[in-house]
Amino acid sequence: MSESRLKRTVSSALWSAYGDALGFPTELASEEVVKKRVGQIRSARTGQWKRMVGGKFGAEVTLPAGSYSDDTQLRLSTSRAISGQGYFDVEAFAKIEMPVWQIYALGAGRGSKAAASSLGNRSTAWFSNFFKGYESGGGNGAAMRIQPHVWAASKLDDKPSYLVDVIRNAICTHGHMRGIAGAVVHAVSLAHVLQHGRMASDIDWLRYSDDIRSIPKLIKSDNDLLTFWVPTWEKNSKTTLERAAEEVANEWSVSVRKAMDWFVQTNEPAAIIYAKIVEGDNGLSKEERGSGLKTALFANVAAFLGQRAGSQEIMEIVANLLWSDTDTIASMAGALIGAAKPDAKFIGEIQDDPYIRMEANRLFNISQGAAEGTFPYPDTLYWQAPRAAIDTLTVADGHYVLQGFGNVTPVGPRFTGRQKGAAWQWFATFWGQSLLIRMRAELEVNSEAAHKAVERDKNIADLFDYQSDEGDLESEISVLDGDVALANEVAIQKSIVKENHAETKQSVSVDVSYEEEYCFTKPLTIDIDALSSEAIKSFDPELIGQHLLMISEQPNGVTLATGYAAIVAKARATRLRHKR
Incomplete structure (x- = not known):
């Protein structure tokens, strides 16, 4: 069983990346754009291509063969955030992985980018990311990245054992029940394949409505979510979790039954059935093509049809249904197909194939209770994402x-x-x-x-x-361009601090687990110049308080704290004068 699960886990990871890479060039693209990108009107294998990044004022870049988009990027981010002991470090995921991801994101949606930007704020916790539009965030940005929780799960028949982390992951960025439910449905669908070695049937899909109804109970089992997130979410959403879950569970059942009606058309080719199901459930519309709930269904439909059409064939069908969310559906379907058909071969390369295999192996070992490496994130108590x-x-x-x-x-x-x-x-x-x-x-x-x-x-x-x-x-x-008076006054304060204490940098020991190939060391230092500069950018009271507590714990902490406070206070006074 363990050898079979290892093979299925690695295959699932590779096929999900492959589906992403195959569908990336066709995402929201016309036939003309696809031809310009890949040299033909269909994406049939992975290869090198060019794409504009950074919007209309950005640059045309060359993407190597098998390049993947935000789907696989954030899946790997989730994987890294799972420790060698199987613990999902949601703080590291939300406060380090997501903010840093912004500068290398490819093909990211607006919702995920807005969520990542908000998480970069010092005052935003993973369970309090209520940015503008959060409660309406029902997209598939969460569902596409949660597979690592299932790959690392030790008890696939115990749904709460992995679904709580799936939900915590989703809530970091998505606040609508459709986005959360899509992640839950995809997780239980993947768990079924890993556990039974085959795709769940459409009858099984109907039962997933009960898993959607269980979401409120699972959310409330987490103290952080129960204490802060639930009351804030219910107030902002003007409904209860239970009512929202019931509504989405009913939506899921209706969509599944529509798909089931098409499955009886056994004489129709898989491409026709898939297209009719996606189109019939508004999967080609601007409003719903990125729905987390609908994407989870379309991925199940594709993987189910793949049993008849063949794994490579169905992936090409998904990747070439233009104006659907080609890369995300293909990526999620690939996770299911790879787990169900571990011996199936795909056509083309996958970028970072060795690293994807390594992470899949690591997560499998975690599922078996073996000790594994933990990624060496900086301590989130001290580390802060750059403002820009x-x-x-x-x-x-x-x-x-x-x-x-x-x-x-x-x-x-x-x-x-x-x-x-x-x-x-x-x-x-x-x-x-x-x-x-x-x-x-x-x-x-x-x-x-x-x-x-x-x-x-x-x-x-x-x-x-x-x-x-x-x-x-x-x-x-x-903000205050060319304020010479402020610069001079703050510079004087800094010189006074340095006269009173010539050495302003002190080492701080950080307890981080360094193991195997992840191991590297980088000492953390206290730098009064850097800390005061950071504080003066925002005058955030919480940030200044954290700085003072950190500084006071160092040798000569009183002297250092006094100097830091003098710099910040003088800068604040000067800025207020300037505004008057």
Whole structure:
């Protein structure tokens, strides 16, 4: 059984990435656009192609064969956030993975990008991400990434044992019951295949309405969600969890019965049946094609039809039904198909194949109770995502550094477009993944421009430069441009602090588990210049309080805290004078 499950887990991971890569070039594209991208009007195998990134002012970049989109990117993010002991570190996922993902996201939807941006705020917890539009977020951005919870589950017949983490993962970004329910339905569908070695039947799908109805109880089993998320969600949504779950469960049953009516048309080709089901359930409409609930159903339909049509054939059918959510449906269907047919072969390459296999093997070992490696995230108590996502890639000690993750290595040429100050480049990571990172155009290793970029936050004249990341368009806003008086006064305060305490940097020990190939070490330091610069950008009381508590725990903490407070207070007073 264990050998069979390992094979199914690895196959599921590869086929889900393959489906994503196959459907990526056809996502929301006309036949003309598809032909321009892949050289023909159908996507039949993975290959190198070109795509515009960063919107109309972005750049045309070359995507290697088998390049995958946000579906697989966030699936791998979820996988990394599962510790070697099987614990889902939702804090690391929400506060590190999601904010950093913004600068390498490919094909991401607006909802997921808005959620990631909000999670980058220090005051936003994983269970309090109530950004504008959160409660209406019923898209498939959660459902597409939750497979690792099932792959790592030790008891597939015990649904709550993995569904609680599936729901916690989904709630980080999606607040509508359709988005949460889509993740739950896909999880139980995948668990059924891993447990029984075959796709669930359409009769089984009807029973998933009971799993949707169980969501409120599972949510309330989590103390963080019960205490804060539930009352806030119910107030904002003007309904109860139970009523919302019942409504979506009924929607699911109606959609399943529509699909079942088409399955009796046994004389029709699989491509016709699939297209009719998707079109008949509004899967081609702008309003519903990205629904989490509908996508989970269409993935089940595709995998079910694949038993008749063949795995490769059904994936091509899904990837080429234009104006449906081709890559996400194909990716979720691939997870099911790979688990059900582990010996099936796909046509083409998958980018980062070795890393995807490694993570699948790691999650399988976790499901069997074996000790495994844990990704070495920084401590979320101290680490904070940059205010501007584009500053997540920096330069230090002659290396490019992806904040929160470590050193990365550039691969190939840079791509530039009309977006001022931005560039894109592929980078190789120490853990084996390839990332197309959006970066500042002037950032260079061992160059004067790189030195200036790294030092910008320490330069007192630039304390109030604020970068606002608006989706694909990067705009720069100077809050108090050229405030020489403020710069001089704050500089004086900093000089006083340095006179009173010549050495302002103190080491802080952080307890992080470093194991196997994930292991790397990077000391965390206290830098009064950097902390005060960060505080002055927002004057966030919670942030300033955290800084003071952190500083006070260091040797000579009183002196350091006094200096920090003097800098922040003087800057605040000067800014208020300026506004008057």
